[in-house]
Amino acid sequence: MPFTFVDPAALPSDPMAAESALLDRAAAGDAVAHLWEAPLSLAVPRSYRRHAKLEEARARFAAEGCPVHLRLSGGGLVPQGPGILNLSMAWTEAGVAGEQAEPIYLWLCGLLRDALAEVGVATHWQAVEGSFCDGRFNLAWGEGEAARKIVGTAQYWRPIAGSTPRRHAVLAHAVLLVDADTQEANARANAFEAAIESGRHYREDRIVSVAQARAFGGLPAGGPCMPAFRQALSERVREAAPPMGHSR
Numbered sequence: 001m002p003f004t005f006v007d008p009a010a011l012p013s014d015p016m017a018a019e020s021a022l023l024d025r026a027a028a029g030d031a032v033a034h035l036w037e038a039p040l041s042l043a044v045p046r047s048y049r050r051h052a053k054l055e056e057a058r059a060r061f062a063a064e065g066c067p068v069h070l071r072l073s074g075g076g077l078v079p080q081g082p083g084i085l086n087l088s089m090a091w092t093e094a095g096v097a098g099e100q101a102e103p104i105y106l107w108l109c110g111l112l113r114d115a116l117a118e119v120g121v122a123t124h125w126q127a128v129e130g131s132f133c134d135g136r137f138n139l140a141w142g143e144g145e146a147a148r149k150i151v152g153t154a155q156y157w158r159p160i161a162g163s164t165p166r167r168h169a170v171l172a173h174a175v176l177l178v179d180a181d182t183q184e185a186n187a188r189a190n191a192f193e194a195a196i197e198s199g200r201h202y203r204e205d206r207i208v209s210v211a212q213a214r215a216f217g218g219l220p221a222g223g224p225c226m227p228a229f230r231q232a233l234s235e236r237v238r239e240a241a242p243p244m245g246h247s248r
Contacts, residue, residue, distance in 0.1 A: 083179035
């Protein structure tokens with residue numbers, strides 16, 4: 001069963017509520033995708049609730065026009081806003097996350113890598129030390145010590161009550177720096193980490209946008225990259241099927 005894009009008007013405007021709605025659709029037997037851009041904001045995993053100053057910092061940032069959402073998946077802090085594209089895909093899988101998470105990450109990275117190649121940006125998956133929400137299934141541009149994170153990925157598995165054999169609704173998510181102001185996004189991430197006194201600090205030279213990677217590679221600017229890349233990614237998603245075999 002191929003993925004079907006959900007009408008954005010049918011989803012809640014709050015990104016975290018939209019994730020839950022996608023999981024509900026998956027639990028009902030659908031394979032769905034959502035390609036979206038969020039207003040200026042930050043997203044952090046629920047594990048950040050261990051920081052005593054979290055709610056104080058969330059209130060201050062929200063008052064300054066940058067709400068901070070608690071998301072379902074794990075990982076670390078992720079900036080959202082202009083020039084940042086999100087892909088959320090949800091479907092059902094039998095089995096357990098510990099056995100299937102890595103194959104799903106590799107499938108998602110392959111889909112994203114192919115879409116980026118269509119706009120002239122060659123990538124591979126690796127951890128990029130010093131980048132926000134670092135993980136071994138980042139997509140990175142550049143080689144060796146010069147590699148920079150361009151995409152971050154995450155997963156969330158929700159058990160489907162009463163399913164036999166045990167099934168889960170799976171949410172696979174990617175955050176893509178397309179036309180983003182990487183300096184501003186990184187500074188905002190650092191400001192929030194400082195506000196909650198987490199001790200984390202990110203390096204702007206460890207991330208890159210699609211537009212920057214194209215420019216560094218000598219490709220003509222030709223205006224914003226978002227329309228062409230969004231089209232390329234949409235086509236890849238429409239051609240895709242759930243990686244481990246969609247089960248109803």
